[in-house]
Amino acid sequence: MNALDTVIQVWWFVLGAVVGSFLNVVIHRLPRGESLVWPGSHCPYCGHSIRWFDNLPVLSWLILRGRCRDCSAPISVRYPLVEAISSAIVGSTAWMVSAGEWSKWLAAMAGMDRAATTMLLQVACFAGFLLTVFVVAAIHWDGEPAPTAVWGPCIGMTVLAYGLMSFWRAERDLPLLSESPLGVAFWVDLIVGTALGWGADMLNRHALQRLNRAKRVEVDSWDWTAATGVGALLWPAPVGIILGTLALLLQGGMSLGKFRASGKNTFSGVKRLHRNRGAVLALWGIANWGLLFLV
Numbered sequence: 235m236n237a238l239d240t241v242i243q244v245w246w247f248v249l250g251a252v253v254g255s256f257l258n259v260v261i262h263r264l265p266r267g268e269s270l271v272w273p274g275s276h277c278p279y280c281g282h283s284i285r286w287f288d289n290l291p292v293l294s295w296l297i298l299r300g301r302c303r304d305c306s307a308p309i310s311v312r313y314p315l316v317e318a319i320s321s322a323i324v325g326s327t328a329w330m331v332s333a334g335e336w337s338k339w340l341a342a343m344a345g346m347d348r349a350a351t352t353m354l355l356q357v358a359c360f361a362g363f364l365l366t367v368f369v370v371a372a373i374h375w376d377g378e379p380a381p382t383a384v385w386g387p388c389i390g391m392t393v394l395a396y397g398l399m400s401f402w403r404a405e406r407d408l409p410l411l412s413e414s415p416l417g418v419a420f421w422v423d424l425i426v427g428t429a430l431g432w433g434a435d436m437l438n439r440h441a442l443q444r445l446n447r448a449k450r451v452e453v454d455s456w457d458w459t460a461a462t463g464v465g466a467l468l469w470p471a472p473v474g475i476i477l478g479t480l481a482l483l484l485q486g487g488m489s490l491g492k493f494r495a496s497g498k499n500t501f502s503g504v505k506r507l508h509r510n511r512g513a514v515l516a517l518w519g520i521a522n523w524g525l526l527f528l529v
């Protein structure tokens with residue numbers, strides 16, 4: 235690794251932290267149906283707008299020692315934590331896909347080489363996928379259902395990248411994404427993997443229904459279906475089937491444990507179900523992240 239490689243690699247980690255700053259807004263506002271762009275960040279205690287130099291990912295929280303500059307109210311440690319995790323996801327994904335050889339890739343990009351474009355598409359797809367799982371898990375952890383629309387950008391980008399990469403078959407010698415587009419193994423992987431994820435969503439819905447008999451259950455999100463579908467597209471066959479099975483086992487074990495623990499028809503029971511779902515989604519996301527280091 236030369237100096238340029240290091241500078242570009244550090245830039246990816248910084249980019250991840252900046253994205254994490256936005257994800258904090260998404261995690262906080264999306265379940266409440268609030269706008270993601272307006273109003274700007276402000277202290278929930280004193281209402282003061284947060285100055286740009288107090289809004290630097292991770293750093294500002296450390297400099298301010300976790301307190302508002304205006305009223306000294308404590309700022310939750312989860313804000314820098316979300317930024318740090320996002321930084322780690324984006325930085326490590328860029329590193330794993332590019333092998334850190336950024337000056338080589340830069341030269342390829344200057345030569346309009348398609349391999350460089352597919353490499354960047356893979357970074358975007360995998361980082362977007364892992365970040366989406368992370369955001370959905372965090373929203374559930376807060377006891378809220380995550381709107382299915384959260385998956386929109388990730389699904390759109392994956393389908394677009396998949397289409398482009400199938401079209402450019404010559405440059406498919408990269409480590410990630412299914413190797414046999416449109417072959418039998420690809421379709422089996424996609425359909426079975428997504429069906430297993432759908433089964434996990436049905437188990438979750440059933441658990442919600444049991445806990446919340448008196449009220450109509452609000453339509454919960456299709457997290458597992460979306461997650462396993464995208465996972466099956468991104469990973470070579472049969473990893474999608476393995477991930478779908480893992481989703482079904484994690485969700486099924488959690489739902490069964492829930493029935494045994496309490497059949498209570500309480501609001502807090504539903505909140506707890508969401509929190510558990512957030513935890514198992516996070517575990518599933520970590521499994522995907524770990525796979526990046528194995529391929």
Ligand SMILES: [Zn+2]
Nearest residue numbers: 277280302305
């Ligand atoms: Zn304040």
